[in-house]
Amino acid sequence: GNSVTQMEGPVTLSEEAFLTINCTYTATGYPSLFWYVQYPGEGLQLLLKATKADDKGSNKGFEATYRKETTSFHLEKGSVQVSDSAVYFCAPRGGVYSNASKIIFGSGTRLSIQP
Amino acid sequence: GAVVSQHPSWVICKSGTSVKIECRSLDFQATTMFWYRQFPKQSLMLMATSNEGSKATYEQGVEKDKFLINHASLTLSTLTVTSAHPEDSSFYICSARVVGGGPGELFFGEGSRLTVL
Numbered sequence: 001g002n003s004v005t006q007m008e009g010p011v012t013l014s015e016e017a018f019l020t021i022n023c024t025y026t027a028t029g030y031p032s033l034f035w036y037v038q039y040p041g042e043g044l045q046l047l048l049k050a051t052k053a054d055d056k057g058s059n060k061g062f063e064a065t066y067r068k069e070t071t072s073f074h075l076e077k078g079s080v081q082v083s084d085s086a087v088y089f090c091a092p093r094g095g096v097y098s099n100a101s102k103i104i105f106g107s108g109t110r111l112s113i114q115p
Numbered sequence: 116g117a118v119v120s121q122h123p124s125w126v127i128c129k130s131g132t133s134v135k136i137e138c139r140s141l142d143f144q145a146t147t148m149f150w151y152r153q154f155p156k157q158s159l160m161l162m163a164t165s166n167e168g169s170k171a172t173y174e175q176g177v178e179k180d181k182f183l184i185n186h187a188s189l190t191l192s193t194l195t196v197t198s199a200h201p202e203d204s205s206f207y208i209c210s211a212r213v214v215g216g217g218p219g220e221l222f223f224g225e226g227s228r229l230t231v232l
Contacts, residue, residue, distance in 0.1 A: 036223075043121075043208055043225040044159070089158065103149075103221060105159045 002027040002092045006106030009087075013080055014114050021075040021109045023064075023090035031092040033057075033066055033073040034103070038087045047075075047088070082113045117143045119211050121224035128199055129232055136194045136227045138209030144189035145211035149221070150182075153206040165192040199231040 007022040025031065035047040035057070048057030053068035062077045073090060090106040118141040128134050138148055146167045151159040163184050164172040171184035181203075183195040192211075196203050206228050210221040 043119075044210075044223040046221070104161075107158045108156075110156070 002031055002104045004090050004092055004104055004106040006090045007109050008107070009110040010112055011109060012112045012114060015082055016079045017113075019075070019077040019080045019084075019111070021088055021090075021111070023073045023075065023106060025071050025073065025090070025092040027071075027092055030068070033064070034091040034093060035062070035064055035073070035075050036089040036091055036105070038089065038108070040086070044089065080111075080113050082115050085111055085113045087111070117141075117211070117213055117222045119209065119222045119224040121207075121209055121227050123227060124225060125228040125230070127230045127232060130200055131198055133195055133197045134199055134229060136196075136207055136209075136229075138192045138194070138211070138224050140190045140211045140222070143211075143213050145192075145213065146189060147212045148186060148192040149210045149212075150184060150192075150194050151208045151210070153208060153226070155206075159208060162194075196229065199229070201231045204229055204231045 003026045005024050032051045034049045036044040037047045038044050047062055048059040048064055050057040050066035053066050056063055056065045064073050064075045066073055087108045087110045089108050091103050093103040120139045120141055122137045126134055148165040150162045152162050153159045161174050162177045165184045165186040167186045167189050173179045181197055186192040206226050208223055208226045210223045212221055
């Protein structure tokens with residue numbers, strides 16, 4: 001089955017700083033890759049996704065590129081805002097020998113942006 | 116995007132009682148829904164896959180007799196925590212997969228926080 005290793009938090013940055021949250025996965029075949037965000041007191045929301053190698057997912061200024069050669073899907077943002085404070089989850093789904101309906105979540109990275 | 120609603124958003128109950136949590140897809144049909152459990156500052160743990168009109172599929176280590184799942188219609192799945200104990204206190208989140216939707220896209224409910232006294 002799939003597994004995922006995500007950068008441990010908490011991560012504290014100043015507003016307008018550059019953000020990278022590392023994520024690497026283990027899977028057989030070509031899983032789809034997702035980043036979900038959980039704002040305080042809320043459920044999860046899909047942030048961005050990529051379904052094949054070299055695809056770049058982007059949303060709200062965040063980007064992540066599907067790197068098959070390094071099995072990575074690092075999340076980046078050039079200039080973070082206080083409103084980006086949340087917990088971010090990396091999640092692979094599908095691939096060979098993996099139930100296509102099941103999504104495996106990373107441990108989550110708590111991001112705190114200081115004004 | 117599609118909307119998934121959970122009810123109640125939070126509930127407090129006494130030890131030994133049962134609690135039902137509803138998960139509804141408001142503007143789409145979902146043949147498959149998923150139930151997760153999230154402990155404080157931890158990731159989501161998949162508990163079970165709920166399939167409309169059939170029995171749920173439980174993950175290893177999850178007691179099916181304690182966490183009863185019913186998916187009676189294409190828009191509703193329920194999770195009943197039976198004979199709840201303080202260790203069942205947690206944040207329960209459901210998600211739904213859009214019928215005929217793109218690969219892997221799930222929509223999540225806002226979660227239900229259960230506190231067992």
